[in-house]
Amino acid sequence: MIKQSSLHKLLFILISSFIGPVIHGQQKKIEIQGVYGSPEKFWNKGFTLSNLGVNAIFIHDKSLTDALMQRAKKEGLKVFAEFATLNGKSYVEQHPEAWAIDQFGEKVKAATWFMGVCPTEPGFIKHREGELRSLLQKFDIDGVWMDYLHWHAQFEDPEPILPETCFCNNCLHHFQSYASLKLSPGSIKEKARWILDNHDSTWRNWRCSVIAGWVKNFRKIIQKEKAGALLGVFHCPWNDNDFNGARRKILGLDYDSLQMHVDVFSPMVYHGRMERDPEWVKENIEWLSDKLNNHSKIWPIVQAYNDPGIITSAEFEKVLRYGTTSKANGVMMFTADAVADDEQKIKVMKKVYSEKTQK
DSSP, X not given: OOOHXXXXXXXXXXXXXXXHHHHTTTTOOXXXXXXXXXXXXXXXXXXXXXXXXXXXXXXXXXXXXXXXXXXXXXXXXXXEXXXXXXXXHHHHXXXXXXXXXXXXXXXXXXXXXXXXXXXXXXXXXXXXXXXXHHHHHHOOOSEEEEESOSSSOBOSSSSOBOOOBOOSHHHHHHHHHHHTOOOOSSOHXXXXXXXXXXXXXXXXXXXXXXXHHHHHHHHHHHHHHSTTOXXXXXXXXXXXXXXXXXXXXXXXXXXXXXXXXXXXXXXXXXXXXXXOOHHHHHHHHHHHHHHSOTTSEEOOEEEOSOOSSOOOHHHHHHHHHHTTOTTOOEEEXXXXXXXXXXXXXXXXXXXXXXXXXXX
């Protein structure tokens, strides 16, 4: 007969052998091992993506073709379409009524390469929703990833551009209705100053509700046109304190309201572009995992692209592994071409993805 002390010891060993690996992430199922961008360079080099451990492609909707979809499905790959939501330089040039207006009553200037369209302009809303319907009707995709989902700003650079917007007539009208107030006559500059001085918190909440409204409407369209397809979001990775709370305050991204409608959050943890250490990727995903409830999944997008500077293969391996930290159970890299053009990065991707597949 086994003594009680020996039995306890045996039970401890058995439980530890099962729970231990789970605690250390060794048994966590990694759902998505993706690449962002066209897979053509891999295919032109004779690679089969599934043999490299890849099981998903995230690609701009304008780059989708019937041939690409057929090849991807043949390899057993999921295909998710990136959808440029509020970026629209050509649109505002053709439809000046959709141009965002800053706190000084002026049309905003492009934030480096980004030109945000006013998200309350009715014609633009109808235009984008029509594009989404056409996409879902044309291609048998597995999901849509909303990109550029924020008010006019630029967050991808070390020194972000964070203007106060939008104070066009549409926005002022909707804000008055939301806040149950009436603005006094005056210039846009005067109205903006009064709002920011007297109703700043309500203004921020309203702006977040506008962005959440876009997500909610996209969710409805997806459910109608292609039930079962996922809705994801590529988004600014800043925490609540970065740049004086600018993620929520300026960009309009409030996780509490977004996660009710979003299946997957994909923080754009571009450590090189944002002049952060690779370890920041891990820290950021841990923070986001604590911030979100268990309703939404986390599939980060890490940087492989050599700009600015060189992202070495060793550095790429670090951030790719950090990409599935904590509650994250999927990962991809920016960009597919950056890996396909570098033999060492191809080896890293295959090694990391193969290891995760075997667990």
